[in-house]
Amino acid sequence: MRDSEMIEKLNSLGLNAYEAKSYVALLRLSAGGGYAIAKRAGIPTSKVYEALSMLASKGFIVSDGMKKPSYTPVPPAKVLGDIKEDIAGKIELLVPELEKTSLRRKEMSIQSIKGMRAVYSQFRRLFKRAEKKILMTAWPEDLSELSNELKDAAGRLELIILANGPFELPGAEIFLHRRTDMLKRYIPGRWLLVVSGSGEGIAAFFDNHDHAQCIWTEDPGMYQIFHDHILHDVSLNYVISKLPMKQQPLVEDELFELRKKLSFK
Secondary structure, three states, rough: OHHHHHHHHHOOOOHHHHHHHHHHHHHHHHHHEEEHHHHOOOOOOHHHHHHHHHHHHOOOOOEEOOOOOOEEEOOHHHHHHHHHHHHHHHHHHHHHHHHHHHOOOOOOOEEEEEEEHHHOOOOOOOOHHHHEEEEEEEEEHHHHHHHHHHHHHOOOOOEEEEEEEOOOOOOOOOEOOOOOOHHHHOEEEEEEEEOOOOOOOOEEEEEOOOOOOOOOHHHHHHHHHHHHHHHHHHHHHHHOOOOOOOOOHHHHHHHHHHHHHOOOO
16 A cells, blocks of 8 residues: 555544654654654654654654654554544444434335345345244245245244245245136236244245345334235135135135236236
8 A cells, every 4th residue: 555545544534644644654764753754754844743742642653752852653553453442432332322312213224135146145134033923925936945044934933924836844834825826827927025023024026037126124114014915815815715615716716807907907
């Protein structure tokens, strides 16, 4: 790194131009008096002693205390480590106080994520952080992709899945969608919705060309929408499964026609 770059970094830590130049020059010299430091730093001699005095007070250099003092730089790791510790301590104290002072509404916690790998990674993070319960609706392809995380979740919390196709997982409560063939008739892809007891929710869509996008949220309103959608799907499938076999196709056909009527497409 060039001297000019180091000086710029030191400026960002609170040293003025003369102080930063003097400290870098003294590091190059190892030790020296004011005149030698000013010459090496390229600053006026009239300015160097004020800069050196400030550097000493800030802990960057030490003086031998003589009438014509010689200065030695404090090792960078020591002085910058002290600064880092001091700043970290101030931040730790300041953040909660600023948050209490702020009158602004907390920003909504929502992210849009694209790409198959990134979307699956977001689901994996949710499963690892989940507590108490997970509700989800998904297709077998995506359940298989996330099988390791689902096995772990089934062993430590309540896991409820509405599967849009055959899927088995010991420890999980699984509801099978009654008519996945019907779903494929009006949706050109797969969706995956999950909410956890930790307050996180994800809604994802995978098209037929392996493109994926999801919305992740901790916002209570969005979370409730995802939560209620999953509950509605599970409840509807459960209720229809309890009807007499002869009535089930009639109800399903009526639902399909109603969907066609209400849809924008």
